[in-house]
Amino acid sequence: MNLKTLAEALGLSQTTVSRALNGYPEVSEATRKRVEEAAVRFGYRPNSRAKGLATGRAMLIGQVIPTTTQHEMVNPVFGDFVAGASQTLARHGYDMLLTRVPGDDEGKVYREFRARGAVDGVIIQAPDVRDDRIALLNQIGLPFIVHGRSTGVEEPYSWVDVNNTQAFRRATEFLLQLGHRRIALINGLERMDFAFRRRKGYLQALEAAGLAPDPLLMCTDEMTEQFGHHKTRYMLGLDDPPTAFLCSSMLSAVGIRRALQDLGLTMGRDVSVIIHDDDLSYLRNGDDIPLFTATRSSVRHAGELLADALMQLINDPDHPPITRLLEAQLVVGSSTGPAPLRAARLPS
Amino acid sequence: MNLKTLAEALGLSQTTVSRALNGYPEVSEATRKRVEEAAVRFGYRPNSRAKGLATGRAMLIGQVIPTTTQHEMVNPVFGDFVAGASQTLARHGYDMLLTRVPGDDEGKVYREFRARGAVDGVIIQAPDVRDDRIALLNQIGLPFIVHGRSTGVEEPYSWVDVNNTQAFRRATEFLLQLGHRRIALINGLERMDFAFRRRKGYLQALEAAGLAPDPLLMCTDEMTEQFGHHKTRYMLGLDDPPTAFLCSSMLSAVGIRRALQDLGLTMGRDVSVIIHDDDLSYLRNGDDIPLFTATRSSVRHAGELLADALMQLINDPDHPPITRLLEAQLVVGSSTGPAPLRAARLPS
DNA sequence: AAGAAAATTTAAAGCGCTTTGAGACGCCCA
DNA sequence: TGGGCGTCTCAAAGCGCTTTAAATTTTCTT
Numbered sequence: 001m002n003l004k005t006l007a008e009a010l011g012l013s014q015t016t017v018s019r020a021l022n023g024y025p026e027v028s029e030a031t032r033k034r035v036e037e038a039a040v041r042f043g044y045r046p047n048s049r050a051k052g053l054a055t056g057r058a059m060l061i062g063q064v065i066p067t068t069t070q071h072e073m074v075n076p077v078f079g080d081f082v083a084g085a086s087q088t089l090a091r092h093g094y095d096m097l098l099t100r101v102p103g104d105d106e107g108k109v110y111r112e113f114r115a116r117g118a119v120d121g122v123i124i125q126a127p128d129v130r131d132d133r134i135a136l137l138n139q140i141g142l143p144f145i146v147h148g149r150s151t152g153v154e155e156p157y158s159w160v161d162v163n164n165t166q167a168f169r170r171a172t173e174f175l176l177q178l179g180h181r182r183i184a185l186i187n188g189l190e191r192m193d194f195a196f197r198r199r200k201g202y203l204q205a206l207e208a209a210g211l212a213p214d215p216l217l218m219c220t221d222e223m224t225e226q227f228g229h230h231k232t233r234y235m236l237g238l239d240d241p242p243t244a245f246l247c248s249s250m251l252s253a254v255g256i257r258r259a260l261q262d263l264g265l266t267m268g269r270d271v272s273v274i275i276h277d278d279d280l281s282y283l284r285n286g287d288d289i290p291l292f293t294a295t296r297s298s299v300r301h302a303g304e305l306l307a308d309a310l311m312q313l314i315n316d317p318d319h320p321p322i323t324r325l326l327e328a329q330l331v332v333g334s335s336t337g338p339a340p341l342r343a344a345r346l347p348s
Numbered sequence: 349m350n351l352k353t354l355a356e357a358l359g360l361s362q363t364t365v366s367r368a369l370n371g372y373p374e375v376s377e378a379t380r381k382r383v384e385e386a387a388v389r390f391g392y393r394p395n396s397r398a399k400g401l402a403t404g405r406a407m408l409i410g411q412v413i414p415t416t417t418q419h420e421m422v423n424p425v426f427g428d429f430v431a432g433a434s435q436t437l438a439r440h441g442y443d444m445l446l447t448r449v450p451g452d453d454e455g456k457v458y459r460e461f462r463a464r465g466a467v468d469g470v471i472i473q474a475p476d477v478r479d480d481r482i483a484l485l486n487q488i489g490l491p492f493i494v495h496g497r498s499t500g501v502e503e504p505y506s507w508v509d510v511n512n513t514q515a516f517r518r519a520t521e522f523l524l525q526l527g528h529r530r531i532a533l534i535n536g537l538e539r540m541d542f543a544f545r546r547r548k549g550y551l552q553a554l555e556a557a558g559l560a561p562d563p564l565l566m567c568t569d570e571m572t573e574q575f576g577h578h579k580t581r582y583m584l585g586l587d588d589p590p591t592a593f594l595c596s597s598m599l600s601a602v603g604i605r606r607a608l609q610d611l612g613l614t615m616g617r618d619v620s621v622i623i624h625d626d627d628l629s630y631l632r633n634g635d636d637i638p639l640f641t642a643t644r645s646s647v648r649h650a651g652e653l654l655a656d657a658l659m660q661l662i663n664d665p666d667h668p669p670i671t672r673l674l675e676a677q678l679v680v681g682s683s684t685g686p687a688p689l690r691a692a693r694l695p696s
Numbered sequence: 697a698a699g700a701a702a703a704t705t706t707a708a709a710g711c712g713c714t715t716t717g718a719g720a721c722g723c724c725c726a
Numbered sequence: 727t728g729g730g731c732g733t734c735t736c737a738a739a740g741c742g743c744t745t746t747a748a749a750t751t752t753t754c755t756t
Contacts, residue, residue: 015716045460048466049711053397076424076427079427082413090447102438111391225632226634283424284574350741363707367745394743398743401710699754703751710743712741714739714740716740
């Protein structure tokens with residue numbers, strides 16, 4: 001059933017039927033009602049591609065699946081983020097187009113998106129420090145918004161980000177107030193902007209307290225469970241081990257917990273842990289009382305806000321960049337406590 | 349830059365240029381070379397919608413984001429599955445269209461997909477027992493393939509699934525061989541087919557061993573970390589507690605581990621645990637030696653196979669249904685051991 | 697060298713929709 | 727009675743591509 005046959009069935013012209021269905025005022029209410037009814041009865045829905053060709057809109061938002069180049073890992077926050085964003089997009093009649101790039105040729109995909117008119121806008125995930133995708137997208141003129149920011153990029157662009165620096169500064173200060181002096185940082189890959197900023201916050205707090213950072217207590221890698229486990233064991237074997245861990249990911253913190261329990265140590269008493277909690281639906285940080293003390297910010301909510309902003313940008317091409325900085329909550333759980341008099345160490 | 353201007357720039361007709369770019373044999377090699385070169389030079393890419401309108405293909409595969417109706421949870425396997433599937437789709441020139449349904453009106457989306465011609469095929473996730481989406485899709489004639497199967501659906505359809513029954517039967521047998529008699533099943537929601545089959549495998553093994561299943565040792569819910577934690581504490585508080593746990597999800601098993609460690613119990617000695625391991629990239633089950641004994645099957649790989657099969661179905665509409673049953677490996681880790689003489693119990 | 701066959705190239709129709717510019721109709725008022 | 731003005735409807739062009747059917751050029755055969 002297409003517009004033509006529907007119009008014929010109604011004894012009207014295609015124009016009138018199209019207008020009736022798209023809410024134009026030039027159609028009498030009686031006609032509109034009649035048309036809408038028939039459309040429902042015949043199960044008519046306008047062909048996406050024909051409509052898109054005529055209107056110049058794809059009603060799709062592009063997103064490249066974020067795989068970390070090295071190990072082709074899929075970020076665990078991806079699912080929740082997409083769920084949040086696409087819920088909002090759906091409300092505006094948009095769907096999400098997902099694509100996977102062989103190699104790290106993401107720029108090529110964006111150029112193609114533009115040339116093919118495949119999407120009306122793009123969401124950029126996991127920006128690096130000085131991410132060159134931003135300049136590229138500004139240049140090719142495809143509406144976009146970044147989930148996160150990119151330190152060192154001066155040109156204007158739209159973004160939604162968590163205040164990572166502040167979150168990790170506050171978390172570090174909190175540990176310092178509890179008397180911890182040797183605080184480890186288990187961070188994501190520091191070429192990624194969020195990790196860079198978290199380290200910055202951590203360093204700011206140490207510096208304000210007059211403490212020199214110890215390179216031995218800072219590490220950075222893919223945020224897997226195993227990474228947290230390995231590094232915890234390693235650090236607790238140091239001559240001067242940490243009494244607290246600041247960890248960028250819930251998943252790595254599960255590894256920290258495993259390492260501590262392997263060693264018979266109690267989290268919150270022998271060793272304190274603070275994590276960043278993206279509030280993932282399948283990896284909740286406790287029900288009422290959080291398991292981990294955490295800087296919390298829902299990535300799903302970020303997806304919703306970001307999608308809303310992108311809709312604005314697309315509907316008004318001259319709209320100035322939209323930026324939105326979300327503050328993470330510092331929620332206190334049972335994984336933190338006063339620094340022990342004597343640091344726990346690996347039995348050697 | 350569109351076909352018309354490119355053709356004009358080359359002094360050729362649109363037809364010839366189109367044919368040259370699409371590899372038709374009626375074009376001389378010299379012309380083809382010239383056209384291809386110009387296309388690259390001008391950065392020409394055919395408009396997706398125009399091409400789709402002319403060919404009747406969308407070059408998109410639809411997928412509804414699987415949110416568990418109750419809590420709007422995003423399945424953690426989703427990310428890895430999508431990564432696998434879209435890699436294969438990309439090789440065939442397809443992208444993935446993601447959409448979110450308000451409510452549980454998934455059927456409406458498929459009808460719309462079809463009526464709008466929005467996608468060329470569809471991937472069905474997380475089938476229930478007697479899932480009515482299958483009949484619907486067969487009826488509306490949209491090519492589709494199911495990730496999983498649906499017990500009770502008699503009509504033919506294409507699917508890629510892990511042999512869940514066999515996997516859990518073998519896992520249970522393995523525990524029985526180790527001397528365990530009280531084996532708990534921490535399962536996903538049993539309206540879902542995979543969970544239903546896993547229970548079936550578990551029950552088969554018990555029956556073969558002449559053991560009666562104990563309802564107190566079987567539970568089913570969203571497979572969160574907390575679910576595993578709660579249930580483990582609960583079951584170890586029973587009068588006749590289990591000595592082993594069979595768990596449908598790595599994430600819930602992390603909760604089991606936490607509960608055991610809370611209680612000062614050692615996994616693999618006091619209590620044995622076997623999990624199903626989807627081999628998620630951020631949640632690896634150990635490097636060389638698996639942490640958990642597991643029935644392992646890569647969901648990413650399943651995504652690749654499934655996408656390949658869907659491509660076949662789309663390219664040949666008369667192709668009979670494709671089915672592919674994957675066997676899970678039973679890999680032995682350090683979470684299993686002989687049944688203890690005396691079951692560990694919660695101190696009361 | 698002429699005619700047939702093969703190799704290229706082309707004009708134009710069509711995919712299903714939106715939208716422009718114009719037409720038909722009814723109504724009111726001078 | 728005729729013109730002016732809303733209101734409603736329509737024919738047709740156009741979005742950018744593919745593809746059919748036909749035209750043109752080149753190559754081969756005798």
